[in-house]
Amino acid sequence: MPDAVLSLSGVAVVRDRATLLADIDWTVRDGERWVVLGPNGAGKTTLLQVAAASLFPSQGTVELLGERFGEVDLAELRTRVGLSSAALTDRIPAHERALDVVVTASYGVLGRWQEAYDEPDTARAQDLLARVGMRAFADRRFGTLSEGERKRILLARALMTDPELLLLDEPAAGLDLGAREALMRLLTRLAGDPDSPPTVLVTHHPEEVPVGTTHALLLSRGRTVAAGPVDEVLTGPLLSRAFGLPLVVDRRDGRYTARAAAL
16 A cells, blocks of 8 residues: 555644534545545635644644654645645735746745745746746746636646645636636646646535546535545535535546536
8 A cells, every 4th residue: 555645643623612623534645636625614724734734733643744743843844745825826926927936935935035046946947837838927927927827837836846745725716617627637637647746636616626536535514524535425425415405416527517406
C-alpha cells in the first residue's frame, strides 16, 4: 500500500465554542487524488487549513509528510505543501507580474521586494506558466487578469516549490462556464500525470470534480458522511445525506452532475 502523506486521527477543531470539525479520521496516500465535498459550513476549509499545517487541531493527531504535529516546526512543514486558495488573491499586489507571483513562492512571500532569484527559479516559473497555459501572460499585471487566468497563475504558484502534497481550495469558484471547463481540462491533465503530487481539491459542486479523481470525502456539519473511492462516495444517497435534500447524481465520461430529485 502506498505511503500515507497525510493522516488525521480523531481530529476536532473548536473555536469560540463552535465545533468546526469533529472526530475526523482520514488518510491521503501517495498517488491519490481526493475531492472534499460538502455544503457551506461543513468544515471543508477548516480541514484544508489543518492539512496545510496552518491550523493546529483542538484534539486528535495529525501526521503530514511523515511528521507529527506538535513534534515539528509547522512553518517549515508548510514549505513542503502547495496551496492554491482564493484567499491568496486579495493579498497579491495588483501590480505584480504573473511571473513574479509564481517565482515568489520560492521564498514563501507574496509580493516581490528585494530578494534575488536564481535563473533556475525563473526558468521553473516560466515552465509552470507554460504548463498551465499562461506563458504568454508572464509579464501581465496580476490585477489585469481575468478570474480564470488568476486561478491558473495561483495553480502554477502552488506547484513552484515541487510540493509533496497539493491542496486546491475551490479552484473553480467564481468562474464562468468556459473558464471552469478550461480549468477542469487542466486539472484532469494534472490528475493523470504520474509525476504530480497527491492532491486534495475542495469544492461545493460535483460538476467541479476533475476526471482522474480517485477518492472523495463528504463532510456535513464538521463530520464525515463518507470517505473512499470516488465512485462509491459520489452517489445520490450519500450526497443527499450530506447536503440535506434528495439529489440525483449522474456520471458521464468521468464527470459528475447533481440535481434535485423530482417531487
